[in-house]
């Protein structure tokens with residue numbers, strides 16, 4: 066939607082097909098306020114918390130993160146982009162399912178077969194096809210090799226009884242890695258340590274503390290942790306805190322592929338969003354990044370179309386190369402190493418890692434989370450900063466992984482031996 070709006074504003078004619086056009090986006094999106102503000106989207110938040118915190122220390126102390134957080138208003142934001150599409154006068158949005166993309170016929174255009182709401186079939190010729198179907202990867206091809214990690218989370222938006230609520234009512238809790246609720250038996254302690262999960266807490270009623278979104282989250286694992294297990298852990302944790310759920314308003318089953326291989330950059334189908342591997346390989350976040358990149362991607366596509374390459378393959382390849390330029394690819398390699406490292410470490414090591422992470426200057430940890438470590442030296446400084454602040458347990462495991470797993474891509478991600486192009 067955001068890419069279509071950006072293209073429309075640049076005078077490109079777009080047909081945007083979405084099966085779920087008339088439905089709100091299903092996911093409960095959270096993001097940092099300072100990411101929405103520069104995009105002019107700060108008003109598309111249903112809740113804003115000025116205080117954000119995490120429990121990531123072995124001694125159970127809270128880390129105050131001093132970075133306001135927002136819950137996206139999924140209705141308003143979708144409306145905003147539909148309005149932008151409409152006001153450009155260049156975008157037609159239809160409720161339809163894309164069934165097939167033919168990239169083999171004409172050299173100058175591809176054909177997309179759509180089934181419209183109502184059953185009518187339509188074939189559309191287009192110079193550029195963008196697959197934005199998320200992680201279902203309907204049309205875009207990926208390189209084969211590495212399996213991705215998965216963030217799995219089970220969430221409930223609910224009303225809780227008011228006795229014994231242990232979290233701050235006006236504070237967003239980004240991650241709580243405490244495991245007091247898993248100390249009853251050796252098996253529980255072992256499970257908690259070997260398969261770490263945390264709770265994410267959004268209080269939703271401005272201090273009353275009754276309307277809350279809780280999500281038990283496995284940050285990244287391969288294979289993915291299953292939802293039943295996450296649900297059990299969530300309720301066990303809530304029971305430990307004497308929190309009683311009176312009413313479940315909504316459940317969320319979250320599964321996000323993270324890291325793994327890149328899309329093939331030599332294909333005619335271009336992609337955007339989850340389908341273009343834009344998700345952060347170590348955190349699972351993407352929305353703010355995709356919204357920011359949408360404008361840049363629109364600029365790239367519009368420029369390539371203006372440059373008028375008759376050959377649709379060549380146009381697509383040039384778009385791919387600019388979307389996934391060297392700077393972004395190297396940044397992804399660095400984050401991929403982080404995501405793969407997090408998959409392998411236990412709870413104690415994870416807590417040590419994040420304690421050091423949030424002890425970094427705010428600009429540095431924010432840059433890691435918000436895809437702003439574009440320069441090799443920024444990544445090196447970040448890595449050395451964690452290394453200097455952390456425990457020997459983390460240092461040893463990072464060095465081991467850097468040598469045995471990170472190797473050349475990790476090294477290249479931190480060596481300043483290539484030029485990082487301007488963003489577009």
Ligand SMILES: Cc1cc2nc3c(=O)[nH]c(=O)nc-3n(C[C@H](O)[C@H](O)[C@H](O)COP(=O)(O)OP(=O)(O)OC[C@H]3O[C@@H](n4cnc5c(N)ncnc54)[C@H](O)[C@@H]3O)c2cc1C
Nearest residue numbers: 083084085092094095162163198199319338339350351352
């Ligand atoms: C449950 C969940 C929670 C998440 N929470 C956060 C978060 O808090 N913060 C964050 O930054 N990231 C979050 N993410 C990660 C990421 O931002 C989302 O996955 C994001 O929705 C990906 O956006 P997308 O547009 O690429 O794909 P999607 O949001 O999946 O959108 C794809 C769209 O394509 C349509 N579609 C699919 N196939 C076809 C077809 N053949 N024809 C026509 N239309 C089709 C679908 O109806 C859908 O509207 C979350 C992911 C999940 C799954």
